[in-house]
Amino acid sequence: MKFNTKVIHGGQKHDASTGAVMTPIYQTSTFAQPSPGKPIHPDYEYARSANPTRTALENALASIENGARGLAFSSGLAATDCLIRTFKSGDEIIAMDDLYGGTYRMFTNIYKDSGIVFHFVDMNDLDKFESLINENTKLVWLETPTNPLMKLADIAAIAEITKKHNLLFAVDNTFATPYLQKPLDLGADIVMHSATKYLGGHSDLIAGALIIKDADLGKKLHFQQFATGAILGPMDSFLVLRGIKTLHLRMQRHCENGQKVAEFLENHAKVKTVYYPGLQSHPFHDLAKKQMKAFGGMVSFTFKSGKKNDAISFLEKIKLFTLAESLGGVESLANHPIVMSHASVPGKKRLELGITDDLVRLSVGIEDIEDLLEDLEQALS
């Protein structure tokens, strides 16, 4: 199957008991056993281990990312945590320096006393990255494009290095989605998603996912999830599954609108820098053309004045864009990273990365582009 067919049919079966075309919401915590240890269906005993609605979503996730196994979690951070928990004191993890603030907070704060050592590096400096690898290194963690600066890293080039050193390689594919980029095909071992974003697509749930290329590693991570418990409930599993069925159509429009918004901002007298991989001026434009099908719906920008107050006043004046945390829904959102999505990254670190006080991040939705540009113009002027 090709991608647009997979989002609708990949890993899906009509419901075995009724023929229902759409997977029902199996709102049950447990499953009857006629004899102890012998449930009616061998896959279903207790819903922390598996629930048919979640299984349908997990099969869809595996299908669209070309993995052997999908796992659905109660949030994106729960998915990341499930993977990190499999490492032990003394293990080392190398992560991209520009990450979602919550991921950075987990690595530097929650795992502070775990004995697991985290290194943060710009993965575009492949020599520096490789020089950090030693016999304790176990995992490489990457976000591309990054949140909020839209930096890219070359997944295939990094995979060559991780394979050489026998390391696991995980990619947070939240911003790109498998419509635009398939990390497992480029050599990664694990894909992570905040399914809260484009996969769900309607800003009506919190969910996460891991998709694993190797079935044995998938089994190990399923055990970890089962034994620690951060699963996605049946109602939210149904909603993410429903969202995935229109992922290709939504992403197409997100990309069209994202490109137009980025070009509009780049030509605006009040705007200094626009961060969007679809612009010729973007430092990773060529890499984006190589590893992504198009450039997505996330656009960040700064003001010529460099003033935080200009960002605040813009964010107070936009009307159609809603000032809110999160991204990837059908509606356009705006975010002030220093006080919202990246408040948990220390100020000094933010500045080193380029997350300045006047940086604004837009999640460009799928509304009519004329209305979006009109709103941006009135707020800027």
Ligand code: P1T
């Ligand atoms: O919010 P949650 O579903 O737990 O996902 C965390 C997460 C992981 N990775 C990326 C790239 C993300 O953007 C997020 C969540 N991000 C926001 C809430 C935000 O506003 O950027």
